[in-house]
Amino acid sequence: MADSPAIEAEGLIKRYGSGRTAKTALTGLDLTVERGEVFGFLGPNGAGKTTTIRLVLDLIRPTSGRLAVLGGSPRDAVATRARMGYLAGDFVVNGRQTGRELLTYLGRLRGGVPAARIDELAGRLDLDLSRRIGSLSKGNRQKVGVVQAFMHSPELLILDEPTSGLDPFLQQQFVELVQEASANGQTVFMSSHVLSEVQQTCHRVGIIRDGSLVTVADVDQLREQAQRRVELVFATTVTADDFAAVTELRDVTVTDSPAGGSILRGHLSGSPDSLIKAAARYDVTGLLAEEPELEELFFSYYERGAQS
Numbered sequence: 001m002a003d004s005p006a007i008e009a010e011g012l013i014k015r016y017g018s019g020r021t022a023k024t025a026l027t028g029l030d031l032t033v034e035r036g037e038v039f040g041f042l043g044p045n046g047a048g049k050t051t052t053i054r055l056v057l058d059l060i061r062p063t064s065g066r067l068a069v070l071g072g073s074p075r076d077a078v079a080t081r082a083r084m085g086y087l088a089g090d091f092v093v094n095g096r097q098t099g100r101e102l103l104t105y106l107g108r109l110r111g112g113v114p115a116a117r118i119d120e121l122a123g124r125l126d127l128d129l130s131r132r133i134g135s136l137s138k139g140n141r142q143k144v145g146v147v148q149a150f151m152h153s154p155e156l157l158i159l160d161e162p163t164s165g166l167d168p169f170l171q172q173q174f175v176e177l178v179q180e181a182s183a184n185g186q187t188v189f190m191s192s193h194v195l196s197e198v199q200q201t202c203h204r205v206g207i208i209r210d211g212s213l214v215t216v217a218d219v220d221q222l223r224e225q226a227q228r229r230v231e232l233v234f235a236t237t238v239t240a241d242d243f244a245a246v247t248e249l250r251d252v253t254v255t256d257s258p259a260g261g262s263i264l265r266g267h268l269s270g271s272p273d274s275l276i277k278a279a280a281r282y283d284v285t286g287l288l289a290e291e292p293e294l295e296e297l298f299f300s301y302y303e304r305g306a307q308s
C-alpha cells in the first residue's frame, strides 16, 4: 500500500541466544517511519540500532512483535529488497572485482541502473571505478558502498552509521546525496553518531536506549527551540536596557563598536520577531545570527533517556 508507513514496528522483541547467555537486544520497540521522511535513529552503543536495521532487512527474524516494511512483511525480501538501498559503516564485498563490475552487477539485480548514473555518482565521490575493490582503502571502498546504496534511487534507504570514520569530503557528499534523495520523495532511515550529519539531513530523530524508543523529536521544532548566537551592530549607542522587553534574548552584552556606535551580543531562542522590531528603532549596520547547534539538545535527549 502506497500510504502505509515505510517502516512500522510494534512491540518488537529480539532476543539473541538462550538460557543464561541470552541477551534481549530489543525489549518492545514501537517505531513508525513515514514515507518520504528522513528519520535519524540515535542511541548509545549497544542500544539496539543495528539489530533493528537487520530485522528491517530480514537478515535476522524477531522473537516476537510486528514489523512491516513498505507495507509488507520483511519476509517478502526478494520483492522488497529491490525497492531498498542499504549501506553499513563497513562495506565488505568480493575484492577481486573492479568497482564498475560490482556496481554493474548489483545494478542489474536491482532492475537495471544506467551506466551514466553510476559514473555520475562515482565522479561526485572522486571514486576510480577501474580499480579492484580489494586494492581500495577503507574510505574508497565505502564510496563504492555509497554508490550501490543510492544508484537505483530506492524508495527506502537504510543506512547504518554510513560515514563513521570517513573524511569530511565524503561526509559532505553523503549529506548532499541524502538531501537529494529526500527531495526526490525517497524515505531514509539512518543510524548515525555524526550529529552534524543528522542535523543537516533528518526531519525527525528517534532515540533508542536499552532496546526501546525513548523519544521521537521533530528536528525543525528542536531548531526553533534551540538557542542561536546573535550579534547586531548599531550606528549609534544602545544599552542592554533598550532590549529588556525582548524576552527571547538572553546573556545580553553591549560593547562599543570600533566604528562608533554599539555592538549587541546575546543568545536568542524562539522567534526573532521582537528582537528585529526592537532593533529597527535604531540604525542597524550589521547583523549575524548563527545556525543553532542541535548537538547539545541531542545530548540532553540521550541523558533524559538515561534517567528514565
Ligand SMILES: Nc1ncnc2c1ncn2[C@@H]1O[C@H](COP(=O)(O)OP(=O)(O)OP(=O)(O)O)[C@@H](O)[C@H]1O
Pocket (backbone or CB within 6 Å): 016, 017, 023, 024, 025, 043, 044, 045, 046, 047, 048, 049, 050, 051, 052
Ligand atoms: N549476534 C548477537 N549475539 C548476541 N548478542 C548480540 C548480537 N548482536 C548484538 N547483540 C547485543 O545486542 C545489543 C544491541 O546491539 P546492536 O548491535 O543492535 O546495538 P547498536 O545500537 O547498533 O550499537 P552500536 O552503536 O555499537 O553499533 C548489544 O548488547 C549487543 O551486544
